[in-house]
Amino acid sequence: MNLKPEPLVFEVSAPGRIAVSLPKGDTPSYPLPPGLVRTELKLPELDELTVVRHFTRLSQKNFSIDTDFYPLGSCTMKYNPKANEVAAGLPGFRNTHPLVGEEFSQGALELVHRLQSMLAEIGGFKAVSLQPAAGAHGELAGVFMIRAYHLSRGDAKRTKILIPDSAHGTNPASCTMAGLEALTLPSNAEGGVDMEALKAGLDAAAGEVAGIMITNPNTLGLFERNIEEIARLVHEAGGLVYGDGANMNALTGVFKPGESGIDVMHFNLHKTFSTPHGGGGPGSGMVGAGDRLAAFLPGPVAVEKGERYALEMPAKSIGRMKAFYGNFGVLVRAYTYIRMLGPNGLRRVAENAVLNANYLKVRIEKVFPLKYSRRCMHEFVAMGDIAPGIHTLDIAKRLIDYGIHPPTIYFPLIVPEALMVEPTETESLATLDEFVRVMTLIAQEAKTRPELLHAAPTTTPIGRLDEVAAARSPVLCYRA
Amino acid sequence: MPFVANSNADRAAMLAAVGVKDMDELFADIPAARRFPRLDLPEALSELEALREVEALAAKNVTASTCAWFLGAGAYNHFIPAVVGAIASRGEFLTAYTPYQPEVSQGTLQAIFEYQSMAAELFGMEVVNASHYDGATALAEAVLMAWHNAPSRDTVLIPAALHPEYKDVIRTYFSAFPVKVEEYRGDPSKAPLSDKVFGLVSAYPEFEGELRDLAPASAAAHAAGALSIVQVDPIMCGILKSPGALGADIVVAEGQALGNAMNYGGPFLGMMGATSKLVRKMPGRIVGEAKDHEGRKGFVLTLSAREQHIRREKAVSNICSNQGLVMLQACVYLAAMGKGGLCAVARLCWDKAHYAAGRIGAIPGFKVENGAFFKEFLVRTPVPAEALSEKLSRRCVVPGLPLSRYYPERKNELLVCVTEACTKAQIDLLVQSLTEASK
Numbered sequence: 001m002n003l004k005p006e007p008l009v010f011e012v013s014a015p016g017r018i019a020v021s022l023p024k025g026d027t028p029s030y031p032l033p034p035g036l037v038r039t040e041l042k043l044p045e046l047d048e049l050t051v052v053r054h055f056t057r058l059s060q061k062n063f064s065i066d067t068d069f070y071p072l073g074s075c076t077m078k079y080n081p082k083a084n085e086v087a088a089g090l091p092g093f094r095n096t097h098p099l100v101g102e103e104f105s106q107g108a109l110e111l112v113h114r115l116q117s118m119l120a121e122i123g124g125f126k127a128v129s130l131q132p133a134a135g136a137h138g139e140l141a142g143v144f145m146i147r148a149y150h151l152s153r154g155d156a157k158r159t160k161i162l163i164p165d166s167a168h169g170t171n172p173a174s175c176t177m178a179g180l181e182a183l184t185l186p187s188n189a190e191g192g193v194d195m196e197a198l199k200a201g202l203d204a205a206a207g208e209v210a211g212i213m214i215t216n217p218n219t220l221g222l223f224e225r226n227i228e229e230i231a232r233l234v235h236e237a238g239g240l241v242y243g244d245g246a247n248m249n250a251l252t253g254v255f256k257p258g259e260s261g262i263d264v265m266h267f268n269l270h271k272t273f274s275t276p277h278g279g280g281g282p283g284s285g286m287v288g289a290g291d292r293l294a295a296f297l298p299g300p301v302a303v304e305k306g307e308r309y310a311l312e313m314p315a316k317s318i319g320r321m322k323a324f325y326g327n328f329g330v331l332v333r334a335y336t337y338i339r340m341l342g343p344n345g346l347r348r349v350a351e352n353a354v355l356n357a358n359y360l361k362v363r364i365e366k367v368f369p370l371k372y373s374r375r376c377m378h379e380f381v382a383m384g385d386i387a388p389g390i391h392t393l394d395i396a397k398r399l400i401d402y403g404i405h406p407p408t409i410y411f412p413l414i415v416p417e418a419l420m421v422e423p424t425e426t427e428s429l430a431t432l433d434e435f436v437r438v439m440t441l442i443a444q445e446a447k448t449r450p451e452l453l454h455a456a457p458t459t460t461p462i463g464r465l466d467e468v469a470a471a472r473s474p475v476l477c478y479r480a
Numbered sequence: 481m482p483f484v485a486n487s488n489a490d491r492a493a494m495l496a497a498v499g500v501k502d503m504d505e506l507f508a509d510i511p512a513a514r515r516f517p518r519l520d521l522p523e524a525l526s527e528l529e530a531l532r533e534v535e536a537l538a539a540k541n542v543t544a545s546t547c548a549w550f551l552g553a554g555a556y557n558h559f560i561p562a563v564v565g566a567i568a569s570r571g572e573f574l575t576a577y578t579p580y581q582p583e584v585s586q587g588t589l590q591a592i593f594e595y596q597s598m599a600a601e602l603f604g605m606e607v608v609n610a611s612h613y614d615g616a617t618a619l620a621e622a623v624l625m626a627w628h629n630a631p632s633r634d635t636v637l638i639p640a641a642l643h644p645e646y647k648d649v650i651r652t653y654f655s656a657f658p659v660k661v662e663e664y665r666g667d668p669s670k671a672p673l674s675d676k677v678f679g680l681v682s683a684y685p686e687f688e689g690e691l692r693d694l695a696p697a698s699a700a701a702h703a704a705g706a707l708s709i710v711q712v713d714p715i716m717c718g719i720l721k722s723p724g725a726l727g728a729d730i731v732v733a734e735g736q737a738l739g740n741a742m743n744y745g746g747p748f749l750g751m752m753g754a755t756s757k758l759v760r761k762m763p764g765r766i767v768g769e770a771k772d773h774e775g776r777k778g779f780v781l782t783l784s785a786r787e788q789h790i791r792r793e794k795a796v797s798n799i800c801s802n803q804g805l806v807m808l809q810a811c812v813y814l815a816a817m818g819k820g821g822l823c824a825v826a827r828l829c830w831d832k833a834h835y836a837a838g839r840i841g842a843i844p845g846f847k848v849e850n851g852a853f854f855k856e857f858l859v860r861t862p863v864p865a866e867a868l869s870e871k872l873s874r875r876c877v878v879p880g881l882p883l884s885r886y887y888p889e890r891k892n893e894l895l896v897c898v899t900e901a902c903t904k905a906q907i908d909l910l911v912q913s914l915t916e917a918s919k
Contacts, residue, residue, distance in 0.1 A: 001584075005777070009594045009815045019816040020561045022824050026904040027835035029827075033852055035693055036720045042601050043819040051563055051816050059572035061587035066571030075577055081483055083527045085569070092538025095545045098745030099553050099881055104873055107540030108744045121520050133613035133746065134801040136788070147656060173788035173798035177624075179656025182793045223509040255510050256517050270801070279588040280578045280610065280765065280804025282747035298652070319652040323554055323616040323645040323734075324745025336534055342524025345481055347516065351503050352484045352491075358506065359494040375498075375509065400584055405577075411789075428485035429494065460583040462778035470770035470782045474759070476607050478597035 002060035003461050009054055010478050013044035019051045042480070061461050063405045065276070069431050071360075073379045073408035073420025074168070074219055076249045076271035078353075078427075081340065084274055084333035093332055098324040102310050109309035112325065113302035115335045122338075122346065123245070123265060124258025125288030127314070129297040130269075130326040135246055137321060138266025138285025139174040139213070144318040145264050145289065145296040146211045146240045147178055152296075152316060158210040158238065162201050164193050166220055166412045168246060171213045180210055187414055191220040191372035193230055202237040209237050215244035216257065219412040219420070220372050221357065221379035223250075231261025240264070240292065248272040249424065250354055250378035253347025264289045273334035284330035300325060352425035353378045356432060360423055363436045367443040368395075371415045379422035381415045387446040392417040394453035395442055401459045402438045482527075544742065547876040548906035550836075552856050552897025553687070554615070554643050555745060556737040558715065558825070559901050560813070564739040567812045568805055578804070582770075582780045588804070589779035592767040595811035602717045602814070602822075603731040604724020605753030609764035611802040612750025615734025616646040619681070619711055620653035621763045621797055622730045622752060626679035626707040627659060628761050628796060633678035633706070635660045637671045641686040642711070644886040668697035673704035680704075683711045684723055688883075688895065689853040691720075698727025707758075714738055714751065716854045718826030730754045739813025740806050749806040760786060763797030828900035829855035832907065836898045839911045845918055849893070856897040858883075863918050865894040877906075877913045 046054075063070065070077040088094070096105055116128040132138035143161065150158040161175045164185045172182035185201055188194040193214070202209055212234045216224040224230065231241045243257050243265030249272045251257065257265055269284035270277070289297055298321045300311040311325070341349065354377050361380040365373065368382035384392030396406030396419070408420040423432060445452050457463065486494070500506045507515055525533065544557040551557075568574065572587060579585030579592075592610045599608040612618035623636050638647060640663040650661055664671035668682035680701035685691040698708035709730045710723035715737050717723075723731040735749030736742070754762055760783065768782035788795040817825065833855045841848040845862030861868060865882035872879045880896035898907065 006590065008590070008597075010597065013818070016820075018818055018820045019563065020821045022559070022821065022828065022900065023903075025828055025831050027831050027907070029831050030834035032719060032830065033691070033693075036691075038717070038719055038721050038725075041718065041819050041823060043598055043817070043822060044815055045818045045820060046815060048563055048816065051812065052566065054815070055567040055591070055812055056570065058587040058590055059567070059570045061585075061590070062572045062576045063581075063584035064572045065575035070577065072577055077577055079483060080575070081527075083531060085574075086531060087534045090535060090538040091545045092535075092541045092543055094741040094743055095543040095557075096541040096744050097544065097549075097551050097555050097557070097742050097878075099551060099555070099885065100542055100878060101869065101873065103870070104542035104878075105540075105744065107537040110540070111534070111537050118521055124517070133617070133803075134799075136798045136800045137613060137617075140798055144652065144655060168800075169788040169790070169792045169795070170798050170800050172793035173791075173795040176793045176795070177653070177656075177798050225509050225511075228511070253519055254507055254516060255514055259514055259517070268801075276575045276805075277577050277801075278805030279573055279576045279585075279591075279808065281801040282613075282803045282806060283801040318655065320645055320648040321617075321652060322614050322649060322746070323643070323748070324614075327613075327746040328744040329747050332534065336530055338521065339525050339530045339533060340482060340527060343519035343521045345483075345524050346519060346521070348481050348484055351506075352486055354506060355486070355491060355494050355498070355503075358498045358500075362498055375500075375506070377509075396581070397583070400581070405584060406581055425484050425486075429490045431485075457583050461586050462583060462776045463772040463774060465582050465770035465772050465778050465780045467770060467780055467782065470768045470780050471785070474766075474782055475769040476593075476596060476756075476759070476766055476782075477600045478594070 001460060002057050006057045008478055009044045012050055012054060013046060015045055017045040017047045019046050019048040068403060068405055069427065069435060070405040071407050071421045071423050072405060073422045074246060076422060076424060078424035080274040080276045081337065084336050087336040088329045088332040106309055109302050111335055112331060113304060113309050115331055116302060118338050119286055120288060122252060123288045124256030126290050127294040127297060128286055128288045129299060129301050130286045130331055131298045131321050132285035132287060133322050133327050134281060134283035135266060135268040135285045136170040136174060138287045139170055139244065140177055141287050141298045141321050142242050142264040142266055143174050143178040143180060145293050146242060147180060148296050148318050149240060149293055150210055157208050160205045160208045161210050162212040165414050166218050167213060167215055168219065171244060190374060191222045192224050192226060195226060198230060198233060202233060209239040211240040211242055213242040213244060215246060217247045217250050217377035220381050221376040222372060222374065223377050227260045247378060250350055252350045253343060254350045258288060258290055264293045269334050270330050274337040275330045275333045282327045282330055284327045349425050356423040356425060356427060360421060360432055364439055367440050368419060379420060382419045383415060383417045384419045385417040386443055387450060390446045390450055390453060392419050395419060397456040397464065398442050398453045400457035404435060404438060542873060547878050548909055549878050550880045550896050550898060550910055551878045553881040553895055554734060555742045556899060557742060557901050558737045558899050560739050561816050563816050564809050564812045568809045573808055574805065579781060582778060586778055589767050591808055591811050593779050595807050596767060598814040599751055600753055602714055603753040604722030605731050606756040607759045608753040609762055609766050611807040612752055612764060613803060614746065614748040614750045615732060616649040618732040618750030618752045619646050620650045622709050622732045623650055623679055624653065625730065625761050625763060626709060629707060630678040633676050634658060635662055635676045636679045636681065637662050637664050637677055638681040639668060639683055639686055640665045641688045641690065642683055643687040669700045673700055673706060675705060677704055677706045679707045679709050681709045685713060685854050689850045689857040691852040691854055694726040713854060715826050715829060718822035719830065729758065735810050738810035740809050747803055747806050749803050749810055761796055764799055764802060825900050832902055833857065833898035836907045840914060843911065843915050855899055856895060859894045859896055861892045861894050864891045868894065868917050871917045872913050877910055879910060879914065
């Protein structure tokens with residue numbers, strides 16, 4: 001890791017430099033509108049080498065999958081095949097335009113259509129829309145669809161959505177954006193939905209239940225064993241079931257969520273179907289739906305018309321979630337990935353993801369206890385407060401000193417001092433064993449040399465930052 | 481098998497360590513009847529075969545690499561310097577997560593801070609967030625933000641000449657709320673403002689090309705107690721006054737033009753800036769400066785009390801994953817272009833577009849409809865624009881967007897876009913092709 005401070009791009013600027021050679025004008029010049037001419041533009045002025053060194057040095061201040069183990073729970077930080085990048089970078093995809101016309105983009109439409117069909121098969125859905133641009137965006141589309149479904153039946157009273165307390169924060173936030181009220185459901189002693197609380201919740205909101213949002217496997221990494229019963233109860237109460245597919249990496253070829261009573265579901269296509277996270281995105285949040293909701297999917301979607309492919313809005317579509325047809329570049333990667341794996345490969349992905357997680361779980365829980373200790377799926381949640389004065393944050397920061405990215409911490413909220421570990425299928429047994437060795441070592445240090453943990457990390461360009469002060473008087477832009 | 485490191489021997493040892501005899505037992509939580517369903521998918525291909533297959537699909541598309549390209553309408557064919565791809569494809573950026581652990585993410589965090597700073601300068605705003613999904617969702621979230629700023633008001637005014645897909649996205653985003661989305665025609669300073677209006681949206685320039693001084697519109701919005709929301713072409717900000725200088729409170733843009741390919745419509749870059757007064761109502765991630773215990777400067781995700789992972793149902797938005805890598809591309813693009821380059825690109829667009837408009841307007845039967853415009857202008861055509869477009873596209877001259885794609889009744893209107901990537905020879909070819917095809 002590059003420890004040297006790197007000046008801001010503005011601070012390495014020198015007047016008159018330019019890093020790009022542009023063609024000379026080959027047409028006459030035309031006057032700009034006098035009242036609108038810009039007189040000052042304070043962008044940096046750099047040469048190309050300075051640009052390259054600056055950003056290369058910045059890159060070296062990151063942990064990444066290509067350089068480090070990244071067992072970040074619920075984030076599915078697996079290795080993404082480089083062939084995906086080649087595919088998405090083909091000029092025939094990169095340099096084509098969303099409005100060039102169906103006749104002139106048959107290859108892109110065919111890929112979209114094939115991917116829709118493959119994802120419908122993997123998820124057990126009737127139909128799929130690839131429009132949403134991220135997981136949360138797919139969630140929003142899904143709750144809009146649930147709302148539209150009830151309204152289409154003349155039922156405007158259904159405004160409440162039940163959400164387990166282990167859910168991602170995006171679930172309740174998506175409900176709010178769809179004008180629905182989120183009601184929290186407690187988890188039971190096994191980490192699943194508390195069935196009595198579910199029944200009570202459905203009764204208390206009788207006639208007003210729009211549906212339930214359920215993540216399966218949930219954020220504890222546990223498969224919701226009552227999923228079909230939950231769906232039956234919610235349907236009986238007149239509600240619909242939303243499936244959050246954030247953790248689909250545990251289920252490809254193992255279980256089709258659409259067969260368990262789920263009416264609409266998103267997949268984080270970029271996670272399970274392999275686009276690098278890019279330091280924050282882009283993602284893709286495809287939505288799949290069963291019989292009740294297929295007509296409400298966002299659009300347009302690709303359809304086959306005789307010999308050719310076309311775009312069409314589903315019959316009762318909630319409309320567009322974004323301009324054009326989704327994050328197409330991510331779709332190309334997902335398509336390429338699925339083609340390289342095939343049905344058996346996809347099952348192997350889930351099997352190894354779950355096997356790696358369980359292997360780590362049985363070894364880690366000897367030093368870091370679990371609140372819910374039954375067999376896990378693709379991830380598990382341990383607790384970091386293993387010695388007096390030691391918190392999960394200290395464990396996380398000490399891991400950095402050993403060259404490992406911390407697990408997700410303090411989530412889910414129902415586990416105190418949570419350390420959420422997701423190794424993924426692409427990590428080797430040797431890497432997992434090294435992680436166990438380091439975690440065991442840190443557990444010893446926590447008891448014998450806690451100051452090492454409190455001071456961590458010390459091997460990085462900066463130590464722990466004062467985030468409270470940063471938020472109190474925010475500096476959000478460079479000022480000369 | 482590819483992309484899984486465990487050998488059969490590893491798996492056997494690990495199953496034993498877990499204490500199960502086989503995979504079936506490992507997945508015992510899943511109802512047996514539903515476990516390991518048949519997947520009706522094509523069998524796996526090798527990397528070589530898979531790439532051949534996608535290459536064959538890619539080859540069926542008409543692209544800007546091989547055609548004279550005058551189609552814009554929300555996705556733009558601008559030149560991308562090689563340095564952008566070289567940096568954005570570095571694994572340390574490409575395969576890093578969202579920078580929640582600042583000590584091991586200073587590269588991403590500083591790049592976001594630099595992007596925020598350069599974009600804020602471009603827009604004339606005080607704060608820019610770390611991105612939205614695209615220009616349309618950035619605009620929809622900006623309108624939500626304006627509503628949250630004045631929840632007792634119930635109307636937003638949007639231009640009739642806004643990108644039709646942006647209008648659709650705003651309608652989707654507001655489908656559950658008691659808010660009226662009303663369209664106005666022409667000059668935004670004459671839009672029907674009232675004490676019910678929380679936001680006035682204007683476009684700089686409009687989808688149909690028209691370019692206006694928006695200072696009077698912002699002043700009118702402020703006089704009515706509404707926020708001025710401006711959707712801008714970020715390249716144009718290289719030579720024309722920023723929306724901030726014209727009084728905007730919130731600025732949004734489609735940032736694809738800044739170093740990102742057209743990608744058949746995505747991934748793109750939703751850009752959003754605002755005045756610092758509004759920052760705590762702003763959606764999306766924001767990076768700020770911070771200090772560690774030794775006083776060393778670093779960068780961190782900040783003001784997260786606005787966000788879903790902290791506030792859940794009370795968050796200002798549900799956005800989580802954004803367009804991080806595309807933002808990085810825009811960051812490198814702006815740094816590489818810098819002051820001189822961006823200004824030059826914008827000027828090339830301006831000159832070439834005005835040359836093209838002059839020549840097209842001189843073809844018998846053709847007329848340019850705009851008063852003022854930047855790189856895109858609306859042409860009235862003597863024959864249906866869709867037919868022209870089809871005919872010319874077959875000859876690898878993609879002349880623009882027939883407006884009938886969005887408005888079936890507007891058959892004889894073609895939206896033509898000219899960027900620095902078009903040569904004079906290509907423009908002359910377009911003029912010649914339009915002349916011949918309309919005879």
